[in-house]
Amino acid sequence: MKTYHQYCSVARALDVVGDRWVLLIARELLALGPSRYTDLKRGLPGIASNLLADRLRTMEADGLVERRDAPAPIGTGVYTLTARGRDLEDVLRALTRWGVPTMQSGPSPDDAVQPQWSALFAALTLTGTLPEGARTVIGIETGGDLVHAVLGPHGFEVTRDLVGDADVTLRGPAVLVGGLLSGLLSVTAARKLGLTVAGRPDVLTDLVPAVPTHPGGTP
Amino acid sequence: MKTYHQYCSVARALDVVGDRWVLLIARELLALGPSRYTDLKRGLPGIASNLLADRLRTMEADGLVERRDAPAPIGTGVYTLTARGRDLEDVLRALTRWGVPTMQSGPSPDDAVQPQWSALFAALTLTGTLPEGARTVIGIETGGDLVHAVLGPHGFEVTRDLVGDADVTLRGPAVLVGGLLSGLLSVTAARKLGLTVAGRPDVLTDLVPAVPTHPGGTP
């Protein structure tokens, strides 16, 4: 049995996105935009290759992703979110906010850490809090990789190759980046703990961070 | 392997609520409040009894539910959402809204239909759109069962035993109830299709319904 067989909006939504890895695939495509198979596999440590292929097929059948056949420079196919898939942003935002308390313990030794996750975290929790006409670029570097979150009043974009300069760049352990962006740490506190903040830190304090909810369950 | 082993807020959230049935258990507890084991089993058609017991145990260990030992009249234990569990309301709301397009096809022959799902649908999508001081009670009857959704500006409650009168009562197929509440159907259109609207229909048109997103994938 795959479907819940319940005429309920939650159950029907979970019939589509409730399977393992599906929402994380959407997370990667939302963060990095059109991606190749290998890019997705890199962004989803732990997924089996057959499962990724399976999920992409069913997600395509469900109208969440599209597979296109090369934009020109590269000869390989790329996967993109459809409009329906991009609507999952609200679901991912809700999950992201709810997950904040579970991040306080920091990564365990066998946890993967990737900077685009922190960038998407910033993008999802901070989007919509910027004044009209503003545009904030946050650089995030954890573990050698560098990505940029470009935030505006009505949307965001996460990119690896930035044109222009970032307003502020954060370098250090992911837990400090997340703690700072979620409002659990102040800029000075994060700096004392080892975070490097280059550029204009004031653009961070201007943003309304994710409100921490309740202390959270067992870490 | 249970956890994703990714230091990402979405992945960590799904480590807790990503398992099958967990979010639907939260849905039932959010809709009906403190419930007994049998009540939950009734509200979750298709779940195996051992799975429900397993899920309740892990959800208790994760700090999502609490098991109390009888309020007085009944001698059996009841399950309640903790504050942390109630915070899942935002996740359920996002899933509910995203699932709206999947509801247009109506229930398939082997789909279960329960009125508290429609009531929670109304509560989740309409809450927060009421003016200060307002209080709207919507009765929903599908398949013989009747529940009430009590909506206020800052919260909601779904109850079986209502004290007082409902502002408006909807009787008929669940698809018409959902269509009306989600804004896909007007009151007159729903009536023509067979929905009975008793009381003051104007309280419905005053509410801002869930905005339908994109047409949605395969039904």
Next chain:
DNA sequence: CCGCATCCGGGGCGATACTG
């Protein structure tokens, strides 16, 4: 009857190997 625990069959899932 309520609230589970136990047993069992099937399939989803995870890891590895292999191929165009």
Next chain:
DNA sequence: CAGTATCGCCCCGGATGCGG
């Protein structure tokens, strides 16, 4: 690089049993 193929395990679903 982009998947396909294969295998073993464990989760899940369905049925039954059992103590209070």
